[in-house]
Amino acid sequence: GSVLFSAADDYYSKDSSFTAWHGQGAEALGLSGEVSSQRFKELLVGEIDPFTQMKRSSGDATKDERSSGDATKERLGYDLTFSAPKGVSMQALIHGDKAIIAAHEKAVAAAVQEAEKLAQARTTHAGKTITQNTGNLVVASFRHETSRALDPELHTHAFVMNMTQRGDGQWRALKNDELMRAKMHLGDVYKQELALELTKAGYELRYNNKNNTFDMAHFTDEQIRGFSRRSAQIEEGLAAMGLTRETADAQTKSRVSMATRDKKTDDYSREDIHKEWVNRANELGIDFNDLSWAGKGKDGPQTSMNTVPNFTSPEVKADRAIQFALKSLSERDASFDQSRLLAVANKKAIGQASKQDIEAAYYRAVA
Structure with missing residues (x-):
């Protein structure tokens, strides 16, 4: 959602294992490669270059922000978070599989590219304010590798700066309605590209028809649950209310998620965390090198929402x-x-x- 004035620069850059600029807007500003902390902070406050300060106004606020009293606060940008399935995170972060990290990065880039199609800004024409499609965003991505419960969780925060370049070359605040409406769609684009890249890399995937998700085929459900302590916390919170993930609405799940969040801790080093992961994986009998189907007593990976044989184009x-x-x-x-x-x-x-x-x-x- 929207990120207002806050310690956004601290939150997004802390514990990041990889950062990168994305988007045609970033390209127009000459930004590529690693995200510089200084440049990130400058863009947060609309500093295009040493001579250009982008103006934002309460007129750029959304209807919800105006009604909640947030219209006078400046929106720094928007957080799009893309998280890999648990088994994918396990294979990438415990086993150290670089091919999966590369697949994740490609999928994030594809989702950001899709988001750019929705970029808009307001402009005035003949005394009337109209919406213009701009097709460019300035996005800083920050990859993280742990959940709040210190389980492996490969995910990227794609921070969309509240700016876009209009056709007249002027930089203006984003009109974010389409972008916010498309968050679920962008998540689907990420998942689709990730699954495709993993399949290309030779991994078998198993699919869940019920909620259109997938995961690595060589892990059992029990092994995945063993590294899903954060999910267990949320499920326990819902159970206390007589609800499940299936019966609770999105607002309730979000509220329970916030209520059960642990504070992020710096008490453990990356090495200590990884060592604990390896020990837990051994206790669960995980063999990261055996990529064969692990769904004992279940249908094979081809029995999924995808019934088209692999040899089909x-x-x-x-x-x-x-x-x-x-x-x-x-x-x-x-x-x-x-x-x-x-x-x-x-x-x-x-x-x-x-x-x-x-x-x-x-x-x-x-x-």
Whole structure:
């Protein structure tokens, strides 16, 4: 969500194992590679360069911020967080698998690229304020590797600066409505690209039809639960209210999550934490080198929401995903838009076809 004046620079840069600039807006400012703490702080307050200070006003506030009294506070930016599934985090961080880290970074970059399509700013034309699509963002990403419960949790905070460059070259505050509405969609883009990259790297994945998630096929549910203490804390909090993850609404889950949060601690070194992970993995009987299917007594990894055999081309898989989405949505609704169709198709094709494959299949279908 929105990040107002706070210690944003401390929060996002603390304990980061990797930082990077993303977005065409960053490119326009000559920013690439590692995020400099000084440059990050300058951009937080709208300093484009030593001679240019971007002006922001309460007119840039959202309706919710105006009604809550936050309109007079300056929004520094927006936090988009992309988290790998638990088993993926375990393989990457306990075993030290660099191919998974690379897959995660590619998936984050793909999600940010998608977010740029939603970048907008206000401009005045003939005395009227209108919205202009800008197509560029300034994004600083910060990769972290632990949860608050000190379990392995590969995740990246993509901090979207509250600025974008209009067509006239002027830098203005973001009109963030579309971006905030698309947070779930951007998470799906991340997951789809991550699954695809992991599949390309030779990993088998198992899928959960119920909530459209996936994880490494060579870990059992018990082994994954053994490294999910944060999830267990939230589930216990919900259980005390007579609820589960399935029955609780998003607001309740968010409230319980905040209430059960441990304070981040600096008491343990990275080496100490990793040593404890290795010991726990040994106790759970995890073999990181054995990548065979571990779902004992269950169907194999091909029995999932993806029933297309692996030897089928991505184009064919994408075509089938589009047909599935058309059929599925047509049975429920008399009409639906392109974005909903693509969202369903992308979930269907997770790990099997890229977002670009799905879009190409859509245009083939409507041609």
